[in-house]
Amino acid sequence: MLSQKVVTNLTNASGIRAMFEQGEKLRALYGADKVFDFTLGNPDSEPPEFVKNTIKKLVSDDIGVHKYMNNAGFMDVREKVAKSLSNETGVDLPANNIVMTCGAAGGLNIILKSILNPDEEVIIFAPYFVEYSFYIDNHGGRTVIVKSDMNTFEPDIGDLDKKITSKTKAIIINSPNNPTGVIYKEETLKKISEILKNKEKEYNTSIFVISDEPYNKLVYDGIKLPSILKIFDNSILGCSFSKSLSLPGERIGFIAANPKIKEVNLLMDALIFANRILGFVNAPSLFQKVVAESMDVTVDIEIYKKRRDLIYNHLINLGFSCIKPQGAFYLFPKALIDDDVEFVNMALKYNLLVVPGKGFGCPGYFRIAYCSSIETIENSLPAFEALAKECRK
Amino acid sequence: MLSQKVVTNLTNASGIRAMFEQGEKLRALYGADKVFDFTLGNPDSEPPEFVKNTIKKLVSDDIGVHKYMNNAGFMDVREKVAKSLSNETGVDLPANNIVMTCGAAGGLNIILKSILNPDEEVIIFAPYFVEYSFYIDNHGGRTVIVKSDMNTFEPDIGDLDKKITSKTKAIIINSPNNPTGVIYKEETLKKISEILKNKEKEYNTSIFVISDEPYNKLVYDGIKLPSILKIFDNSILGCSFSKSLSLPGERIGFIAANPKIKEVNLLMDALIFANRILGFVNAPSLFQKVVAESMDVTVDIEIYKKRRDLIYNHLINLGFSCIKPQGAFYLFPKALIDDDVEFVNMALKYNLLVVPGKGFGCPGYFRIAYCSSIETIENSLPAFEALAKECRK
Numbered sequence: 045m046l047s048q049k050v051v052t053n054l055t056n057a058s059g060i061r062a063m064f065e066q067g068e069k070l071r072a073l074y075g076a077d078k079v080f081d082f083t084l085g086n087p088d089s090e091p092p093e094f095v096k097n098t099i100k101k102l103v104s105d106d107i108g109v110h111k112y113m114n115n116a117g118f119m120d121v122r123e124k125v126a127k128s129l130s131n132e133t134g135v136d137l138p139a140n141n142i143v144m145t146c147g148a149a150g151g152l153n154i155i156l157k158s159i160l161n162p163d164e165e166v167i168i169f170a171p172y173f174v175e176y177s178f179y180i181d182n183h184g185g186r187t188v189i190v191k192s193d194m195n196t197f198e199p200d201i202g203d204l205d206k207k208i209t210s211k212t213k214a215i216i217i218n219s220p221n222n223p224t225g226v227i228y229k230e231e232t233l234k235k236i237s238e239i240l241k242n243k244e245k246e247y248n249t250s251i252f253v254i255s256d257e258p259y260n261k262l263v264y265d266g267i268k269l270p271s272i273l274k275i276f277d278n279s280i281l282g283c284s285f286s287k288s289l290s291l292p293g294e295r296i297g298f299i300a301a302n303p304k305i306k307e308v309n310l311l312m313d314a315l316i317f318a319n320r321i322l323g324f325v326n327a328p329s330l331f332q333k334v335v336a337e338s339m340d341v342t343v344d345i346e347i348y349k350k351r352r353d354l355i356y357n358h359l360i361n362l363g364f365s366c367i368k369p370q371g372a373f374y375l376f377p378k379a380l381i382d383d384d385v386e387f388v389n390m391a392l393k394y395n396l397l398v399v400p401g402k403g404f405g406c407p408g409y410f411r412i413a414y415c416s417s418i419e420t421i422e423n424s425l426p427a428f429e430a431l432a433k434e435c436r437k
Numbered sequence: 438m439l440s441q442k443v444v445t446n447l448t449n450a451s452g453i454r455a456m457f458e459q460g461e462k463l464r465a466l467y468g469a470d471k472v473f474d475f476t477l478g479n480p481d482s483e484p485p486e487f488v489k490n491t492i493k494k495l496v497s498d499d500i501g502v503h504k505y506m507n508n509a510g511f512m513d514v515r516e517k518v519a520k521s522l523s524n525e526t527g528v529d530l531p532a533n534n535i536v537m538t539c540g541a542a543g544g545l546n547i548i549l550k551s552i553l554n555p556d557e558e559v560i561i562f563a564p565y566f567v568e569y570s571f572y573i574d575n576h577g578g579r580t581v582i583v584k585s586d587m588n589t590f591e592p593d594i595g596d597l598d599k600k601i602t603s604k605t606k607a608i609i610i611n612s613p614n615n616p617t618g619v620i621y622k623e624e625t626l627k628k629i630s631e632i633l634k635n636k637e638k639e640y641n642t643s644i645f646v647i648s649d650e651p652y653n654k655l656v657y658d659g660i661k662l663p664s665i666l667k668i669f670d671n672s673i674l675g676c677s678f679s680k681s682l683s684l685p686g687e688r689i690g691f692i693a694a695n696p697k698i699k700e701v702n703l704l705m706d707a708l709i710f711a712n713r714i715l716g717f718v719n720a721p722s723l724f725q726k727v728v729a730e731s732m733d734v735t736v737d738i739e740i741y742k743k744r745r746d747l748i749y750n751h752l753i754n755l756g757f758s759c760i761k762p763q764g765a766f767y768l769f770p771k772a773l774i775d776d777d778v779e780f781v782n783m784a785l786k787y788n789l790l791v792v793p794g795k796g797f798g799c800p801g802y803f804r805i806a807y808c809s810s811i812e813t814i815e816n817s818l819p820a821f822e823a824l825a826k827e828c829r830k
Contacts, residue, residue: 045643045700046552047576050707057710086505099496099723103489112479112685146539146688146717153716157575159439178714182550183440250438292505293722295539295688307438314443317450321571323546324539328721329686330492 053178063388067397074395080416080424081397085222085373087290087415089343095289098337102330109330115320116312117144117298117327121336125298128339129281135273137300141308143315144327146295148258150319151282152179152216155254155299157322158314160185164213166254169199171376171406173222173256185213189405197224197367197376198232201239208243214252215240217272220259223404223411224376225352225369227263230270237275250306253279258297259372261288261342264349267370277304280311285335287373288342296331348373351414351421358425362432373415376401380435384410390434394427446571456781460790467788473809473817474790478615478766480683480808482736488682491730495723502723508713509705510537510691510720514729518691521732522674528666530693534701536708537720539688541651543712544675545572545609548647548692550715551707553578557606559647562592564769564799566615566649578606582798590617590760590769591625594632601636607645608633610665613652613764616797616804618745620656620764623663630668643699646672651690652765654681654735657742660763670697673704678728680766681735689724741766744807744814751818755825766808769794773828777803783827787820 063083070079090096102109116122122139130137145151156166160183167188168176177187190207191200204215215236219228240251253276260269260283272279284297299315301308319326326332352375359366359377366377379387384400384407391398391410401409414421456476463472483489495502509515515532523530538544549559553576560581561569570580583600584593597608608629612621633644646669653662653676665672677690692708694701712719719725745768752759752770759770772780777793777800784791784803794802807814 046704046707047550048554050551050711051703053714054706054710084505090500091503096496100493103492107483110484110684110686112477149716149718151716157440158443161441175714179716182715291503293503293719295718295721310444310447311439313447314439317447318443321446321568322575322715323542323544323572324717325542325688326686328688328724331721 063397063399066392070392070395070397077423079395079397080420080427082412082414082416082424083397083399085287085413085415086292087287087343087373088417089290089347091290092338092341092343094341095291095334095338098334099330102333106333109333111329113326113329114316115326116316117142118329118332118336121332124336124339126300129300133271133273135271135302137303140312141301141303143299143312143319144332145282145297145299145319146324146327147286147297148256148282148284149175149179150295150324150327151284151297151299152254152256153182153322154315154318154324155280155282156180156183156185157318158311159213159252161213163211165209165211166213167204167207167215171197171223171401171404171409173218174403176216186211188212197221197226198228199236201232201235204236205239208239208251210247210249212243212249212251214254216254216256218256219269220262220369220371222259222372223374223399223401224367225372225374226367227267227269227369227371230275233270233272233275240276250278255279255281257281258284258287262345262348262373263371264345264352265370273300273302277302280305285338289335289338290343291331294328294331296327296335298327347418348415351418354418355412355414355421358428362429364432373413375412375414376406376409377412379408379410380432382408384408387435391431394431396424396427396431456790456792459785463785463788463790470816472788472790473813473820475805475807475809475817476790476792478680478806478808479685480680480736480766481810482683482740484683485731485734485736487734488684488727488731491727492723495726499726502726504722506719506722507709508719509709510535511722511725511729514725517729517732519693522693526664526666528664528695530696533705534694534696536692536705536712537725538675538690538692538712539717539720540679540690541649541675541677542568542572543688543717543720544677544690544692545647545649546575546715547708547711547717548673548675549573549576549578550711551704552606552645554606556604558602558604559606560597560600560608562611564590564616564794564797564802566611567796569609579604581605590614590619591621592629594625594628597629598632601632601644603640603642605636605642605644607647609647609649611649612662613655613762615652615765616767616792616794617760617769618762618765618767619760620660620662620762623668626663626665626668633669643671648672648674650674651677651680655738655741655766656764657738657745658763666693666695670695673698678731682728682731683736684724687721687724689720689728691720740811741808744811747811748805748807748814751821755822757825766806768805768807769799769802770805772801772803773825775801777801780828784824787824789817789820789824
């Protein structure tokens with residue numbers, strides 16, 4: 045009676061859902077403050093006051109902020125986004141190369157719809173964001189998984205070289221990465237660029253680099269993100285204000301396409317058309333105006349850094365093996381027993397909710413989302429200790 | 438380099454775009470107040486003051502209105518929507534049968550994704566909303582077009598009976614209709630229900646009735662909309678606040694599934710999952726809360742009625758043939774010459790912008806969206822007169 049593919053995927057995805065339900069049960073039993081839920085990338089903080097005041101000002105003063113506009117977004121908003129991004133990346137972007145989108149997730153679907161023909165391949169790097177393979181499948185593409193170097197969580201360049209075929213239409217880069225928090229080094233990105241150029245020559249194809257960047261403002265230790273637009277001519281960015289402004293529920297982001305893409309104007313037309321026909325129609329209108337006023341604003345990044353340091357140092361002291369990430373708000377440590385799903389179930393005994401690495405294509409690890417309050421993190425430390433002790437028995 | 442299907446559809450859709458561009462040119466030449474643009478269903482009115490005040494109140498007072506929630510929407514919002522809809526339709530709907538969506542367009546895509554298997558058929562009635570065939574194609578389905586009775590713009594029951602096959606998965610009903618404004622009579626809907634029941638028996642299938650209802654509050658002359666949920670057991674509503682609250686840019690609506698659907702819980706799981714993987718993730722969070730507070734509020738419907746009467750009476754006086762519609766904000770008169778595209782081009786000479794019927798699967802007619810100001814309509818009346826005169830030469 046229903047889509048068989050959707051029903052099958054639903055069933056496969058039911059493991060994680062069962063865990064969420066387990067969390068709800070724990071909260072009901074012990075109280076929310078006694079349960080340490082690190083499963084979701086749902087920032088605990090409110091948007092900056094500037095953002096809240098901007099919403100109220102726009103609703104009071106401006107006529108037309110709730111109306112339809114061009115499917116690409118309000119032109120004044122696209123201009124402000126383009127200007128800000130040009131300053132940031134050093135690549136001169138016209139407003140016409142920006143499409144406002146329903147978050148980065150909406151953006152990625154629009155990009156894939158615009159470029160994929162049946163059975164073309166899209167490469168993602170494991171560990172990967174769980175949704176990529178669904179997005180690729182939505183638009184008739186095939187997911188090809190490339191390994192990472194498990195000492196750095198950076199792409200395995202050799203494996204990438206092997207996996208590119210004449211059907212490779214795009215690769216998805218996600219740095220700062222979900223689930224690892226790792227930022228890819230400029231050197232690594234340049235190696236990837238070399239490989240893509242060689243393969244494009246070999247197969248006489250064009251390979252897009254889709255950069256999924258919801259965490260591009262959550263960067264620590266004075267690191268500067270390498271500019272994807274500078275390194276890859278054939279690049280399209282999918283950005284979001286969900287994390288930088290703590291607005292994940294509002295579904296507001298944008299796509300920026302590199303002016304060096306051949307036929308970039310046709311690509312823009314396709315993206316705008318895809319935004320329309322996939323049913324997004326346009327990015328939510330009030331929040332387009334809000335983010336355009338807030339291009340220089342972010343939540344307090346130092347708060348995340350403090351949380352990372354607190355939980356990372358504790359895990360290392362407990363003997364966990366974990367790469368210290370410099371972006372996003374995730375840690376991806378090795379589980380203390382081989383089976384990450386069993387490990388995550390053991391953690392539940394201590395009211396500790398984390399996500400098994402298996403779902404990210406990387407069994408044996410687990411993800412901690414440290415976007416919950418510092419109190420929750422502090423209170424959870426003994427639970428991690430007790431869990432480590434049990435695993436060592 | 439791009440999706441060939443998207444590029445082809447883009448090219449086919451370029452006629453309407455050329456007309457929009459023509460409109461922009463006219464506005465630049467003569468001034469916006471001298472151009473009578475009736476092309477877009479973009480209400481000129483602002484949302485009710487109550488809605489604006491609710492936005493400001495929520496942003497000031499409520500913590501967490503911008504966060505992720507369950508992909509189905511905030512539970513308190515779903516409860517309020519379910520309660521209101523139960524009162525309105527007389528069918529008892531639990532909150533679990535509601536999914537908050539990015540407008541009705543997002544809702545329709547989620548429904549189609551959840552139910553369609555490759556090459557299954559979805560029936561739409563001509564004249565139809567232009568986007569349906571794209572939505573159906575997005576999810577691997579095939580569009581089957583059924584004629585309407587051209588004297589009433591209601592579905593041609595005989596043609597429907599002929600076009601249903603073993604592959605028919607759903608029919609889409611859109612009443613009040615875009616582009617005709619017509620409301621289907623209860624009697625007509627009951628005849629459709631009979632046919633569906635017979636065909637379901639014949640083929641041993643289930644056929645969903647998808648009711649696309651963005652205009653369900655824009656109803657005139659004391660008419661009461663027949664309840665789709667009461668007439669069709671196997672029905673799913675796609676609703677929107679775009680028109681009833683003048684919030685089209687905000688992309689906020691909901692799906693309601695009939696409790697009588699077999700396996701309705703599995704359907705709900707599929708819908709929620711589709712909302713997630715298509716990249717909507719969830720309906721914009723602040724506006725979920727806003728509409729939940731505004732379930733009993735609408736824009737002033739009488740204003741639309743006045744506009745309809747003004748323009749309809751004028752057209753009839755000029756000798757146009759037009760069904761007087763009782764809903765939405767569209768008129769769909771017969772063009773005064775055979776070729777509707779040529780007619781629409783002639784109208785441009787009088788700074789009059791309307792849409793040819795061809796794009797709605799109904800050549801020989803044209804659509805007027807009368808959601809622009811009463812002044813624009815008043816000022817346009819001589820232009821319609823001059824156009825009629827030229828056609829009669």
